[in-house]
Amino acid sequence: MQCQICNKNDATIHLTEITDGVRSEMHICEDCAAEQGITVKSQIPINELLSSLLAVQPTDDELFGPSEKEVTCPHCGFTLEQFRKEAVLGCPYDYEIFEKSLPPLIEKAHNGKTTHCGKVPSKTPKDARKKVELLNLRQQLEAAVQSEDYELAAKLRDKIKNCET
Amino acid sequence: MKLTDISSDINEWFNGSGPLADIVISSRIRLARNLAGHKFLSRCSVAEKSDILKKLRDVLMSLDLGDKIFYVSVDKATVLNRHFLVERHLISRHHAFGKGPRGVVIAQREFFTAMINEEDHLRIQVLKGGLQLSQCAEQINHIDDMIEQKVDYAFSPRYGYLTACPTNLGTAIRVSVMLHLPALKMTGQIEKFLNATRDMGLAVRGLFGEGTEAAGDFYQISNQVTLGISESDIISQFENVIIPEIVEYENAARNQLLSKESDVLDDKISRAMALLRNAHLISSQEALFLLSHLRLGLNMHEHMGASTPAIDTLCRLIRQGGDADKRQGLSIATINRLFMLTLPAHLQLNYGKPLDPTHRDALRAKIIRSVLNG
Numbered sequence: 155m156q157c158q159i160c161n162k163n164d165a166t167i168h169l170t171e172i173t174d175g176v177r178s179e180m181h182i183c184e185d186c187a188a189e190q191g192i193t194v195k196s197q198i199p200i201n202e203l204l205s206s207l208l209a210v211q212p213t214d215d216e217l218f219g220p221s222e223k224e225v226t227c228p229h230c231g232f233t234l235e236q237f238r239k240e241a242v243l244g245c246p247y248d249y250e251i252f253e254k255s256l257p258p259l260i261e262k263a264h265n266g267k268t269t270h271c272g273k274v275p276s277k278t279p280k281d282a283r284k285k286v287e288l289l290n291l292r293q294q295l296e297a298a299v300q301s302e303d304y305e306l307a308a309k310l311r312d313k314i315k316n317c318e319t
Numbered sequence: 320m321k322l323t324d325i326s327s328d329i330n331e332w333f334n335g336s337g338p339l340a341d342i343v344i345s346s347r348i349r350l351a352r353n354l355a356g357h358k359f360l361s362r363c364s365v366a367e368k369s370d371i372l373k374k375l376r377d378v379l380m381s382l383d384l385g386d387k388i389f390y391v392s393v394d395k396a397t398v399l400n401r402h403f404l405v406e407r408h409l410i411s412r413h414h415a416f417g418k419g420p421r422g423v424v425i426a427q428r429e430f431f432t433a434m435i436n437e438e439d440h441l442r443i444q445v446l447k448g449g450l451q452l453s454q455c456a457e458q459i460n461h462i463d464d465m466i467e468q469k470v471d472y473a474f475s476p477r478y479g480y481l482t483a484c485p486t487n488l489g490t491a492i493r494v495s496v497m498l499h500l501p502a503l504k505m506t507g508q509i510e511k512f513l514n515a516t517r518d519m520g521l522a523v524r525g526l527f528g529e530g531t532e533a534a535g536d537f538y539q540i541s542n543q544v545t546l547g548i549s550e551s552d553i554i555s556q557f558e559n560v561i562i563p564e565i566v567e568y569e570n571a572a573r574n575q576l577l578s579k580e581s582d583v584l585d586d587k588i589s590r591a592m593a594l595l596r597n598a599h600l601i602s603s604q605e606a607l608f609l610l611s612h613l614r615l616g617l618n619m620h621e622h623m624g625a626s627t628p629a630i631d632t633l634c635r636l637i638r639q640g641g642d643a644d645k646r647q648g649l650s651i652a653t654i655n656r657l658f659m660l661t662l663p664a665h666l667q668l669n670y671g672k673p674l675d676p677t678h679r680d681a682l683r684a685k686i687i688r689s690v691l692n693g
Contacts (some may be wrong), residue, residue, distance in 0.1 A: 230362040242438065242483040244362040246353065246473035249481060252631045256485060260478075260546065266388060267547020270479030272490040273460070275467050278474060285476040293547060 157183035160191075227251045269293060288317055320389035320427065322400055326668045329659045330407065330429040330446075337449020341618040342566050344497040344537065347408075348455040348554075350463055351442040351482045351491040355471040359483040360419070360436055362498045368436055369420045375435045377392040379424040379467045382462065387427040402664035408446065410434055431462065439483050439491075441466075452494060456550065479546065489546030494557050497526075498565060501536040502572035505583060512568060513538075520544060521561070526607070535658065536609030536615075536621055540565070570623075571667050573615075580593040585629035588616040590636055592633060596691045600680040606661050606687065614654045622649065636691065657687055 155165045163183035173176050182190070226233050232244030234255055240258075243249070249256060261268050270287045291314045298307040332345045357371055378394060393401060393414060401415040410423050414437040421436035434442045443466070445459040473481040479489040487493075491571050501507045506647060515658050516523050526537040540561070576584040591612035595601070601609075616633045619625035659665060661683045670682060 230358045232362060235390075242361050243485070245358040246355065246475075246481040249478055256574060260485050260488060264489070264546035265543075265544045267489075267544065269477055269547060270489045271547050272479065272549035273463075274476075274479075275472050275474050276464065277467065277471065278476075282476045286479075288452055289476070290549075309418055311457075311537075 155181050157181065157186055159183075159186040222252050222255045225251060267293075284317065288314065291317060320387070322391070322403055323668060325427070325429065326403060326409070327660075329656050332430065332446045332448040333655050333659060335655050337447060337451055339562075339566055340449040341651075342499055342569050342620045343450040343562060344499055345408075345446055345448055346356065346450055346452045346455050347444055347446045347493075347497070348452065348459050349442055349488050349493040349495070350459060350500070351439040351474040351493075352441040352443070352463070352466075353481060353483070354440050355473045357369060357440065357473075360438065360440065361483065363419075365419055370421045371440050372422060372435050372603050373455065373469070374443055375433075376422060376424065378466055379433050379435075380467075382465055384426050384431055384462070386430070388424055388431075389427065390422055390424050392533070393417075394419065399664055399667055403668050406662045406664050411437060413437060430458075431684070439487070439503040450496065450558065450562055452496070452554050456554050460550075480649055487545055488549070490550050490553070491545055491569070492550050492553060493541055493545070493679065494553055495539050495541035496557060496562055498562075498569070499535075499536060499537055499611070499614065500565070500569050501611050502576055503569055504536050506572045506575055506580070507570070508572060509658045512565065516540060516565075518656045521562070534604055535610075535611040539606075573619055573623065573625075577619065577623070577627070584616075585627050587612045588627075588633060592629070592636070593689070595687050598684050600677065601684040601687065602680055603660075603661065603663055603678075603683065606683055609657055610654055611686075614651065614658075617651055617654060625676045653690065657690060661686055 157163045157165045157218055158180060159182050163185060165181035165183055167182050167184060167187045169180040169182070171180070223234060227244055227248050228251075229247040230244035232251075234246055234252060237243060237252075238246075257268060269288060271290045271293060274286050278286075291310055295307055295310040295314065298304075337343070337346075354371060354374070356475075357363070357367065360368065360371075363371070376447070380388060380390060382388070390473050391400070391404065393404070393410065396404070401410075403411055403529055404410045404423065405415050405548075407429070409425055409429065409432045411434065414421060414423070414434045417437065419436065421434070423435065424433040426432070430447060431443070431445050433444075443459060443462060445455045445462070475481055480491040482488050482491050500509065503512050513523055520543055521539050522543050524539045524541070526539070542557070544553075581647050591609040595606075595609050595613070613633060617632045620630050620634055660669065666679055666682055666686075674682065
């Protein structure tokens with residue numbers, strides 16, 4: 155097949171364009187494509203593709219923060235390196251020990267949420283219970299403001315004030 | 320109590336009863352809990368795991384659940400028994416083929432199970448037939464409270480219930496609903512539905528949970544976000560919005576089949592009937608696939624009054640004494656029974672010994688033929 159533009163060279167580039175449901179095809183040679191400003195990479199080498207994909211992934215420092223990379227949990231001997239491999243933590247204290255590194259991951263996994271809302275064990279001391287309640291109310295207030303429900307927001311603000319005193 | 324005591328019949332939640340049971344097979348709520356003062360399991364020695372297992376086993380076996388409860392030591396169970404527990408939805412695959420001392424406490428009517436030493440120290444679940452999430456929630460909350468009286472859970476005011484994997488943090492609740500969606504599949508809309516569900520941040524899995532395909536047009540939908548949203552909000556979203564909407568789509572697809580594509584529908588039902596009534600070797604995948612079409616036909620007859628040549632033949636067939644079930648007029652339960660009792664581990668456990676795949680396929684075909692041919 156000859157190039158539709160120069161009618162000389164073989165057409166090696168085949169473009170299909172669909173505009174408003176109308177399909178049009180163009181068969182051109184590389185020279186004419188370059189002239190038209192159409193750049194085509196016929197085959198992207200696999201390593202180039204992978205490295206370009208990896209480049210957009212967050213680095214360890216972005217993911218975990220630089221400061222806790224060397225930290226080992228004194229309760230269970232756990233490190234962030236192990237978390238990367240196993241995807242599970244070593245003990246409940248890890249949530250405190252790696253308090254800088256884990257929140258971004260937690261936020262990502264839970265749709266941007268970072269604090270608990272819901273059931274609290276009945277044995278939980280009163281002040282901790284109050285803390286959860288306050289966190290919940292603040293979260294609800296934020297949602298109310300975002301959805302421009304100011305009546306609800308005012309009620310929540312009063313509730314928070316009551317709770318704090 | 321032996322597993323063979325329950326293997327010859329289907330469990331309560333799979334008997335075709337409960338709200339919207341023609342489409343919603345079951346509702347399940349699972350809570351993950353860990354004991355304060357212990358490491359998570361990946362860092363526990365065998366001795367520590369045994370300690371946790373004993374402690375939780377004692378607590379769970381002393382609970383008053385209004386039903387007999389029994390314990391199965393999963394690490395000591397035979398491979399066949401482990402497969403059976405997975406097929407029965409009593410434990411996860413992860414638990415069945417994990418490592419170290421672990422077990423499961425089961426209520427005899429199978430509405431409640433507690434996996435000890437799965438990914439977390441304790442994972443309790445309540446299962447019911449049809450759409451009954453609120454009822455599941457009420458019951459599991461009560462059981463969770465009873466357990467909490469006797470142990471201390473790992474909990475932080477900021478992050479809620481602390482779990483081994485941060486993805487389960489917070490309420491540590493997993494709400495799952497199993498749906499039968501053959502008409503969405505037949506009308507070519509299932510991909511659209513799956514994409515929409517995933518866009519909403521929900522997980523879609525097959526019949527046996529993680530990593531399994533949607534055999535027999537069964538799909539399990541569950542929440543993924545567990546932090547920053549309360550248990551009641553998640554449940555009400557499922558019960559009042561997500562599931563009713565999916566049910567509506569499936570019903571619309573069933574109506575579309577009836578009004579516009581009844582030849583497609585009849586062809587599927589008739590082929591399924593012909594194969595199931597005559598085949599001498601049927602794999603479990605094929606059985607699930609074909610039984611799904613019979614289940615659709617019967618449900619359309621029962622719930623929509625559908626009458627097509629194939630559906631009418633199917634109904635006559637079941638009524639003419641093909642119903643091997645002791646209960647009367649329960650064609651759907653008969654199909655559900657076939658679904659479950661012809662699964663590989665059920666088949667072998669009820670036969671009394673392990674069988675190679677060809678013998679299993681022959682036995683499965685024989686059981687199905689005997690039920691459908693009377």
